[in-house]
Amino acid sequence: MRDNLLFFGLAERKNGRENCATLIDDFCENQLGLPSVSENIERAHRLGGRNEERTKPRPIVVKFASYRMREKVREKANRLAGTSFSIQEQFPKKIQEKRKMLIPIMNEARRNRKSTKLVKDKLYIDGVEYTGHSNADA
Structure with missing residues (x-):
């Protein structure tokens, strides 16, 4: 979990599969000003099972290839203040x-x-x- 971050508030597609790595790459570029983050993503997926009654989108857990990149993204999270998005570390x-x-x-x-x-x-x-x-x- 050392290289993981949780992303909250990203809209979830109701039907079909979604590419979470691409979604995170676009989010980081548009919201955080960090281009080409996808090159450093090992895995990205939603947490929890699908539930049509859910009002909030499920968080996305992202495993970065390096701790350094994870920290680069986490340090930019203060730019999300006042928005419906947030980023936090994943803990046991x-x-x-x-x-x-x-x-x-x-x-x-x-x-x-x-x-x-x-x-x-x-x-x-x-x-x-x-x-x-x-x-x-x-």
Whole structure:
């Protein structure tokens, strides 16, 4: 998963197959200003099964040929602020669950104008790792 990114918000074709690598290449060129990303994509596919009742398009997981290219794309993700698109790293289920618990704490600390940083499954508030005990007032 080290070389993977998840892309959210890209429209999904309802009928037939789609070429996710081409879709990501076009997206990166038009939205992020990165041409020829497809040369560095090993695999790209939608996550989850098809469901006609689904209101949001399924995310696309992309495995890049190199960590360097993955980081180049991820660093440009700030250009998506204010749009319906987003990009995030893919983490194992255990880390995803821990992050899910830490995000509300991070948002509360930000509302209190504290500096926060979420690194994998660790939350730092004002430069100190949040453990749930000593930072309870965050």
